[in-house]
Amino acid sequence: MVTLNSKIPEGPLAEKWSKYKSSMKLVNPANKKKLDIILVGTGLAGASAASSLGELGYNVKVFCFQDTPRRAHSVAAQGGINAAKNYKNDGDSVYRLFYDMIKGGDYRAREANVYRAAEVSNATIDQLTAQGVPFAREYGGTLDNRSFGGVQVSRTFYAKGQTGQQCILGAYSGLSRQVKNGTVKMFSRREMLELIIVDGKARGIITRNLITGEIERHSGHAVVLATGGYGTIYYLSTLAVNSNASAAWTAYKKGAFWGNPSFIQIHPSSIPVLNDYQAKLTLMSESLRNDGRVWAPKKKGDKRPANDIPEEERDYYLERRYPAYGNLVPRDVGSRAAKERCDAGYGVGDTGLAVNLDFKDAIAKQGKEAIEEKYGNLFEMYEKITGINPYEEPMRIYPAGHYTMGGLWVDYELMTTIPGLFAIGESNFSDHGANRLGASSLMQCSGDGYFIIPNTIGNYLADEIRTPKIPTDTHEFEEAEKAVKSKIEKLLSVNGRQTVTSFHKRLGKILWDYSGMTRNEEGLKKGLVLVDELEKEFWKDVKVPGTADELNQELEKAGRVADFFELAKLIITDGLNRRESCGAHFREESKTETGEAKRDDKNYSYVSVWEYKGKDKPPELHKEELNYEYVEVKVRDYK
């Protein structure tokens, strides 16, 4: 039996990180040059880690499947990035940011990690600003802030509706500087397909060159995964369509445990599903709820155009149900409230699966220009996709699969259960419990990359300074390469009739129906059977054209979807195990009289940590008990 050691440092919460840093082992500059680090993924976590690790002098080999590191999906985060600067003099502090995240995560995150995330947030904003990220400014030249869901202070820094793009470009410029300095070597259009373990330690990866199809071996003294989340498992999600779970999944199958797989955030404001050939759902930033009011008609099935429905016949249901937070309730609460209205027959649009997000009052009060300055690019984006002008008519929105709080289990050092394998950013399970608050993913990714991993990886590598360069001509690499090639061969040889995408769509529909915004025992069990059947059908009837030794986008997709089937079963298994509602995980069997999520702290105050036990064997559940010493565990109330 493996015991999970979260390695939380001793001492008071506020001192843990500085204590850790002052007692961790160090690697001297001369030795850093001799150590190789493999880093996979170049979103905000990966790019900022590449930049910081390069600055320290390590040899960093960085991999991404896109054509350039700047394209990773952090680029699409819109609304902002949190920090506890208290520039607004509204009572913010590191403790309050920590508290909001613990509460927002519905008391399912580890206190020490969350506190540290809040603690490094201020330095992160400073670093990004110094790198040239053009955050919005006040007339006096200082940085501006806005408020975001689930909190009552204004701590969100932003650059129009393109905060993620600007942050990642800052980190990418830091990465590029290290390429120039010779510490970072960039490998783009490469996909990680296997993890190499030598004597129990992560020592390398196998990649496929996506242009030539060549299978390549890369070794290092440590491996860092910054490979993002798995929201695309729903097929339709707010993620980039190529985002996937395969790198993390291969790590899981090699012995890295997976934490809270079923904790998947459904974002309340995406452009609704419009038709069945749609390839993705586009997010409309949560920041819009600062000025937009969410409503549905008071009358069931009211199909009048929104502007023809008089004020007294509109139900501003968030303001009605949650007067304290109103339109700024956290995402899980906002999503379920929208679903509740639509399921009850009050939805708008052709499908009835949408509600209104209305800027009429904000425009009347602040003027069109003020709204344009804050959200101009989002309004444009909405109009391009729907053909509707949101300055004149309310936006239509509906929840969509978005962010995965679950991911590879890591300890305080962000190391997985495989020594030498680290997971940062969205790819780990660490900081957001059962629900993530807005503007805290950019914060966590950049905090992990700039300030946490550069320290914690040193504590591991200090014991590796005598380890020479890891050779790649060993049987571990040989076998992993064989496994990769045989999987590719298998995918190409099925030669069935149905496209990869058609399978992905069907998988997504099963998950959305049975393991989406709300879940129940019967549905989850049914979902598990359906996924299993579909997976079998996939391996009998999928059609992957082309060959292995060329640029083959269908083959890339096929490998990712094959992994999604397996991950889908883990998600459902976790959802079945957790017979409570918490955050984004809403079990219909566990709710209050007013329909809110009802936690069961007595039985489920733990991280569910799953261990792979082999093909066709059920995974084994380990529990990391969560102890709250610094916050009082309460019913999460936004009323």
Place this chain on the structure above:
Amino acid sequence: MNIKLKIWRQKNAKAKGKFEDYTLDDVSPEMSFLEMLDALNTKLIEEGGDPVAYDHDCREGICGCCSLYINGNPHGPGEKTTTCELHMRSFKDGQTLIVEPWRAKSFPVIKDLIVDRNAFDKIIVAGGFISVDAGSAPDSNSILAKKENADEAINSASCIGCGACVAACKNASAMLFVSAKISQLALLPQGKVEAMDRVNAMVARMDELGFGNCTNTYACEAECPKGIKITNIARMNREFFAAKVVG
């Protein structure tokens, strides 16, 4: 809608490419352009053919992955729109669409409609950054920036690095892309320290990589999906001459 397509097909960088004709029925005007190509690929795969390779990822106009020359325009018709944001309602029933990759010496074709834009990364590596190590940054509010400058910096920084400017220019000039980065950093106080070295290094690298000179035809500005202004080029030239004067 019924759509006729002439698409550039090229097996790899070395192979000779040519246009192939396809027709697609039942195209909905509500489809995005890329969803239309998805539909074509589904049809090709089901018929045992070879699907068309094209770059795409976020499908919401921000990652800069998608490209495509459509009927003579980078990212097709429509102002300030990326190919992934373009919808079929912009075209007529029965229309013929000619779809090509970016054409530029510095962006060689990899396969079909996919080109290699790695040259952009090389220009950024040359100097498109501010040299500040994590840990050494001062408090954000100790660096005051005029709001107008910060707003203009965001406008320049909105560039998504798609390469439409290069594709649109008959000289295949990368000046709009390069000047947007130079402007963003020159407009902010934290970028001023290295401004001269930056402009020298980036312009030199741009020239080395085979990008041409500015034609002053404003085609780049007209085709830029993010509305990056030609005034960035003027600012870059100013910065460049100032750097030369100082030596």
